[in-house]
Every structure is written in structure tokens, then in C-alpha cells.
Amino acid sequence: xxxxxxxxxxxxxxxxxxxxxxxxxxxxxxxxxxxxxxxxxxxxxxxxxxxxxxxxxxxxxxxxxxxxxxxxxxxxxxxxxxxxxxxxxxxxxxxxxxxxxxxxxxxxxxxxxxxxxxxxxxxxxxxxxxxxxxxxxxxxxxxxxxxxxxxxxxxxxxxxxxxxxxxxxxxxxxxxxxxxxxxxxxxxxxxxxxxxxxxxxxxxxxxxxxxxxxxxxxxxxxxxxxxxxxxxxxxxxxxxxxxxxxxxxxxxxxxxxxxxxxxxxxxxxxxxxxxxxxxxxxxxxxxxxxxxxxxxxxxxxxxxxxxxxxxxxxxxxxxxxxxxxxxxx
Amino acid sequence: xxxxxxxxxxxxxxxxxxxxxxxxxxxxxxxxxxxxxxxxxxxxxxxxxxxxxxxxxxxxxxxxxxxxxxxxxxxxxxxxxxxxxxxxxxxxxxxxxxxxxxxxxxxxxxxxxxxxxxxxxxxxxxxxxxxxxxxxxxxxxxxxxxxxxxxxxxxxxxxxxxxxxxxxxxxxxxxxxxxxxxxxxxxxxxxxxxxxxxxxxxxxxxxxxxxxxxxxxxxxxxxxxxxxxxxxxxxxxxxxxxxxxxxxxxxxxxxxxxxxxxxxxxxxxxxxxxxxxxxxxxxxxxxxxxxxxxxxxxxxxxxxxxxxxxxxxxxxxxxxxxxxxxxxx
Numbered sequence: 224x225x226x227x228x229x230x231x232x233x234x235x236x237x238x239x240x241x242x243x244x245x246x247x248x249x250x251x252x253x254x255x256x257x258x259x260x261x262x263x264x265x266x267x268x269x270x271x272x273x274x275x276x277x278x279x280x281x282x283x284x285x286x287x288x289x290x291x292x293x294x295x296x297x298x299x300x301x302x303x304x305x306x307x308x309x310x311x312x313x314x315x316x317x318x319x320x321x322x323x324x325x326x327x328x329x330x331x332x333x334x335x336x337x338x339x340x341x342x343x344x345x346x347x348x349x350x351x352x353x354x355x356x357x358x359x360x361x362x363x364x365x366x367x368x369x370x371x372x373x374x375x376x377x378x379x380x381x382x383x384x385x386x387x388x389x390x391x392x393x394x395x396x397x398x399x400x401x402x403x404x405x406x407x408x409x410x411x412x413x414x415x416x417x418x419x420x421x422x423x424x425x426x427x428x429x430x431x432x433x434x435x436x437x438x439x440x441x442x443x444x445x446x447x448x449x450x451x452x453x454x455x456x457x458x459x460x461x462x463x464x465x466x467x468x469x470x471x472x473x474x475x476x477x478x479x480x481x482x483x484x485x486x487x488x489x490x491x492x493x494x495x496x497x498x499x500x501x502x503x504x505x506x507x508x509x510x511x512x513x514x515x516x517x518x519x520x521x522x523x524x525x526x527x528x529x530x531x532x533x534x535x536x537x538x539x540x541x542x543x544x545x546x547x548x549x550x551x552x
Numbered sequence: 553x554x555x556x557x558x559x560x561x562x563x564x565x566x567x568x569x570x571x572x573x574x575x576x577x578x579x580x581x582x583x584x585x586x587x588x589x590x591x592x593x594x595x596x597x598x599x600x601x602x603x604x605x606x607x608x609x610x611x612x613x614x615x616x617x618x619x620x621x622x623x624x625x626x627x628x629x630x631x632x633x634x635x636x637x638x639x640x641x642x643x644x645x646x647x648x649x650x651x652x653x654x655x656x657x658x659x660x661x662x663x664x665x666x667x668x669x670x671x672x673x674x675x676x677x678x679x680x681x682x683x684x685x686x687x688x689x690x691x692x693x694x695x696x697x698x699x700x701x702x703x704x705x706x707x708x709x710x711x712x713x714x715x716x717x718x719x720x721x722x723x724x725x726x727x728x729x730x731x732x733x734x735x736x737x738x739x740x741x742x743x744x745x746x747x748x749x750x751x752x753x754x755x756x757x758x759x760x761x762x763x764x765x766x767x768x769x770x771x772x773x774x775x776x777x778x779x780x781x782x783x784x785x786x787x788x789x790x791x792x793x794x795x796x797x798x799x800x801x802x803x804x805x806x807x808x809x810x811x812x813x814x815x816x817x818x819x820x821x822x823x824x825x826x827x828x829x830x831x832x833x834x835x836x837x838x839x840x841x842x843x844x845x846x847x848x849x850x851x852x853x854x855x856x857x858x859x860x861x862x863x864x865x866x867x868x869x870x871x872x873x874x875x876x877x878x879x880x881x
Contacts, residue, residue, distance in 0.1 A: 284613035284673035314645055316663035317670065324692045326671030334645035334663055341646065342655030345612035363653045 246426040250439020252307040252473040254432035257298035260533030267367030273420035276372045277380035277442030278391040285340040310335040329397045373443045381408040400475040409445040416488035423452040431462040436475040448462040461494045464489040579768020581636040581802040583761035584626035589862030596696030600751035605701045606709035606771030607720040614669040628693035639664040687828045702772045710737040729804040738774040739806040752781040760791040764805040793818040793834040
């Protein structure tokens with residue numbers, strides 16, 4: 224297609240999406256990629272990303288928010304695409320010296336990444352909320368969509384495993400998510416922030432990113448009243464499967480499905496979210512699967528192997544969603 | 553002198569000092585240099601350094617102990633000799649990124665230095681004492697004399713200045729010790745550790761290093777029962793003047809003397825410590841000064857411009873001290 228006709232289509236789709244308010248619930252890598260695609264397809268004030276903070280932890284005195292950082296770095300164009308975490312062009316001077324000093328080196332603190340943790344911890348120590356600290360970091364990194372932590376309260380996810388109850392990062396990083404998960408323990412009485420509630424109140428579409436349902440999306444939905452608002456308010460709720468042909472692009476989702484008593488398939492993901500969603504998006508490798516609760520479907524390439532592919536998937540989802548909204552209005 | 557005769561002299565002086573137990577009370581640069589000289593003249597188990605922790609502070613979540621680190625880095629041979637703080641061969645990747653992120657950059661966190669702060673903070677968070685964390689860091693850096701924090705309790709030094717009461721690092725680093733000091737405020741009820749008390753109990757000689765008397769040595773003496781033990785127990789107490797011909801080699805000592813109501817001279821330092829000391833060491837540039845309370849005197853080159861000069865000064869002090877001990881026994 225000529226670039227002028229590509230431009231014309233882009234203008235048209237921008238116009239089609241111009242009034243949409245979209246909220247994306249996102250964990251780490253998969254969530255970050257879809258959030259980036261949405262950020263490319265929408266104006267900054269149309270998109271809000273609600274990030275999982277269930278895997279946040281304190282390490283060497285630093286407040287570390289791995290999922291928020293993955294989303295922030297991805298939106299800022301400074302994420303390390305190979306590893307799926309941390310910064311591109313990272314160096315490891317401090318970590319090498321920590322190893323020499325006998326300090327903990329199981330969590331890979333890069334020199335650039337450290338600046339984020341130190342700056343965030345400083346602001347939290349000054350009394351700023353995590354929401355404010357995240358907004359400040361995003362502003363400095365020229366990230367325009369609102370990236371909101373699900374809560375300003377600590378909300379640590381714990382894993383009940385065959386090796387006992389483990390804090391999230393102990394299981395995920397230190398033990399490389401190998402212990403078998405019997406149950407995910409989410410904290411009671413965690414409250415969403417006013418900005419999260421305002422974003423959900425205004426949203427036309429809520430998208431559950433292709434993140435791990437148990438340790439990325441559930442921890443967000445567990446924060447009161449996010450699940451209730453997602454269930455009742457938006458015109459359309461979309462879920463994107465993190466499972467493609469029985470595997471996860473990144474992380475433990477595929478390993479966890481059978482551990483948690485589910486089939487390891489996109490259909491099982493659709494089933495898991497059945498009460499919430501109107502539209503289910505899954506990969507073309509799974510074409511022909513049967514979805515039990517019969518939501519609307521979009522079967523497409525969901526791999527997002529490049530920024531252009533992130534944007535293409537986001538536009539496909541938004542276009543399908545807009546059509547559904549028009550049909551039902 | 554031939555190296556074999558140098559070796560003979562060293563063996564002789566090692567023998568002369570072989571049974572001595574020496575404790576050195578040390579602040580930052582001057583204390584670190586003398587401690588290093590003493591470490592070169594004595595076996596590791598003969599020397600204990602009690603470090604000032606009055607300038608410790610929490611920054612971006614990290615527990616930072618500037619004086620302990622200066623002593624530790626100097627003894628390990630990894631100190632930055634030009635700046636008087638931090639590591640040699642330091643890099644600044646994280647700090648540059650913190651500046652970009654709008655984080656606090658007034659306290660210069662080097663990449664190597666950060667490893668110390670992170671590792672220490674980790675161990676403190678694990679429940680280790682500052683004494684244990686310091687011992688662990690020293691072991692990893694092959695530092696053999698015992699370096700003991702004066703206390704495991706926080707003991708922050710405050711400065712009452714013409715700009716109000718300031719925490720130590722705010723005055724010292726952020727405001728480059730420019731506000732005029734009216735009074736140094738030391739905390740009440742801080743207790744020394746058992747290891748500090750054992751070292752003072754065993755000491756033949758206690759040396760007050762050429763550190764700032766108001767903000768380096770006084771904070772140590774202020775910790776109960778360090779002043780009482782120094783006054784009553786050791787056979788000999790030595791002070792080395794941080795003032796040479798009315799100037800301080802490093803830091804605010806010379807500026808503070810008149811601010812605190814004293815003459816800016818080595819003699820005033822001797823006077824300040826008069827109740828405690830038996831031997832006063834001062835620089836040859838001040839030869840001929842009159843000392844009011846008539847302690848024993850050693851007038852020599854105290855500048856310590858090289859490791860060899862640090863050791864030479866240490867040996868001069870020890871030799872004079874041993875002579876005095878022999879005369880009085």
C-alpha cells in the first residue's frame with residue numbers, strides 16, 4: 224500500500240477511535256507490548272494503563288515495581304526487548320561489585336534500572352504516593368498515556384507452592400518460577416486509587432492484556448472495586464489470550480494453567496474470564512477453537528514481534544470493538 | 553637506605569609494637585589516612601578503628617555511612633585519593649540517569665559506591681547490626697583491622713546554623729558546609745557496642761585521629777561510655793591535630809574553630825582535648841607553639857601525602873607513645 228493511502232487509513236482510524244476512552248489492565252511483557260500498540264493507535268489522553276503492583280517488593284532498601292517498569296520502559300522506547308525486563312543498553316557495574324561484596328545478586332539490578340528504583344524510593348520516602356512517583360517518572364521519560372498503579376497500598380501476591388508459601392519475586396526470579404503453584408494468595412482489603420476509579424468510570428472499552436491471568440490480571444481485579452467496575456461499567460470488555468497454541472510467549476502462564484486445574488489453551492483463558500468479557504482475542508494458530516460461553520471473537524496474529532505488529536494488533540482490537548459498539552448501540 | 557636495612561628496622565619496630573593494642577577514633581579523610589598508616593605499622597589484631605556514624609543518613613532508601621566507607625575504602629586501597637570520598641576508578645552511570653529522571657543528585661552516588669550502600673542496606677534489612685554489616689564488607693574487601701561503628705543505634709549529628717538546624721549531610725554536602733555553625737547537636741542516650749567497649753578495655757593507646765573535633769571526634773566521644781572509658785582506662789591517649797598552620801587539610805575544621813569560639817590553631821586543638829590527652833601530635837609548620845596544659849608533644853610532618861608518609865607518621869606516633877609508656881612504667 225502507498226504511504227499516502229496508509230496515511231489516509233490511519234487518519235480514518237484515528238477519527239474512528241477519536242472519542243474512545245480505553246483502559247488496559249497490564250502485567251509485564253505481554254501487557255507492555257499491547258499497551259505500546261494501543262499508545263501508538265490512540266492519543267495520550269484516550270488511554271489509561273492500570274499496572275499490576277502485586278509483584279512489587281523491597282530489595283536492598285529500594286522499592287521495586289517490575290511490571291510498572293516494564294510497561295514504562297516499553298512505552299518510553301527504552302525497554303530491553305531481548306530479556307523482557309530492564310533497560311536496553313544496560314550496564315552492570317554496581318551488580319558486579321555487589322557480587323564481589325557478597326551482596327544479593329539474584330535480582331539483576333542494572334545501572335540504568337537502578338536510577339528508576341532510587342528515584343522512586345526517594346519520592347516515596349518524601350511522602351509522594353506510588354501514583355505520583357510513577358507519573359513523575361513517566362513524565363521524565365516522555366510517556367504520554369497515564370500509567371496508574373492499581374493501588375497506592377502494598378498488595379503483595381504470594382504463591383502457595385510445593386515448596387511452601389513464597390513471596391512473588393522469590394518464586395518468579397530467584398526460583399525461576401519452577402516451584403509448582405497450588406494457589407495464588409491475593410491480599411484482602413486493598414483499595415484502588417481515585418485515578419483508577421475515574422479511568423474505569425469513563426472507559427468505553429476495558430482490555431485485559433495478554434498477561435498471566437493468575438499473577439498479573441487477577442491481582443489487579445482483586446483490588447476493590449476494580450473487578451466490580453470492570454464487570455458493570457464499560458460498554459465492552461476485551462480479553463487477549465496470553466496462551467498461543469498451548470505456550471506462553473513469555474513467563475509461567477502455560478506452566479501454571481494445568482497446575483491451577485485448567486486446560487492449557489486459549490479456550491480455557493476465554494472460559495476463565497467468561498463472566499467479564501464481551502470479546503475474546505486469540506491467535507490464528509488457535510483458529511477453530513470452540514469457546515464455551517460464546518463471546519464475540521477476534522482471531523488474528525497476536526504475537527506482537529515488532530512495534531508495527533503491536534500497533535496492528537491494537538488497531539484490529541479497537542476496530543472490532545468499535546464495530547461491536549456500533550452494532551449494539 | 554638499603555631494602556634489607558629497611559626490613560631490619562621494620563622487624564625491629566614491629567617487635568617494639570608487637571604487644572601494643574591500639575584504638576583509633578576516626579572521622580573521614582584524616583582519620584582514614586592515619587588508620588591506614590597504623591594498619592601498615594601494626595598487625596591486624598592489634599588495631600581497632602572506631603568510626604564516626606554521626607554523619608550516617610538514609611538516602612533514596614539506602615543506609616549510607618560516609619565516614620565508615622572512607623576508612624574502609626582507604627584501608628582496602630580502593631579509595632579515591634583526589635576527592636577524599638568514594639571509590640577510585642568510579643563511574644557515574646546511575647547518577648547521570650537519576651539526574652535525567654529528576655531524582656536527587658546532590659549526593660554523588662558512584663556505581664561502585666552504590667554496591668556498598670545496597671549490600672549494607674540489604675544486611676541491615678535482614679536484621680544484621682551495622683557492626684556485623686561493616687565486618688562483612690571489610691572481610692570482602694580484605695580489610696584486616698577491626699573497623700567498628702561507634703554504635704549500632706542511629707546517632708545523627710545536627711548542626712545549629714545561621715540557616716536553622718540542618719541534618720549533617722544537608723549542611724556538609726548539599727550546602728558545602730557554608731552555613732555558619734553556632735552549635736553541634738549530638739544525640740542523648742546513644743550506647744556503644746560491646747565490641748567497642750571491649751576494644752577500649754584492652755587498649756594500651758587510644759589515638760584521636762586528625763579529624764574534625766566537633767563533627768567527627770566529639771560524636772564518637774558522645775556515645776556512652778566511650779568518653780568515660782577513654783578518659784580512665786588506656787595508659788596513653790594521643791591526639792593528632794587536624795589543624796596545620798591555621799588550615800585544615802580537608803573539610804570544615806578550620807572554618808568551624810572561630811565559629812565555635814576557638815582560636816584557629818593547633819594549640820587550640822590541644823586545649824580542646826586537654827582533659828583527655830597525654831600526648832599531642834602537631835605539624836612541623838606549627839613548631840614552637842605553646843601548649844597550655846603541657847602534654848607531651850610530638851612535632852613532625854603530619855600531612856600524610858602518600859601511603860609511606862601515613863606509615864611514617866603512624867610509626868613516629870607509636871614510637872613516641874611506647875617511649876612514654878616505658879618512662880612511666
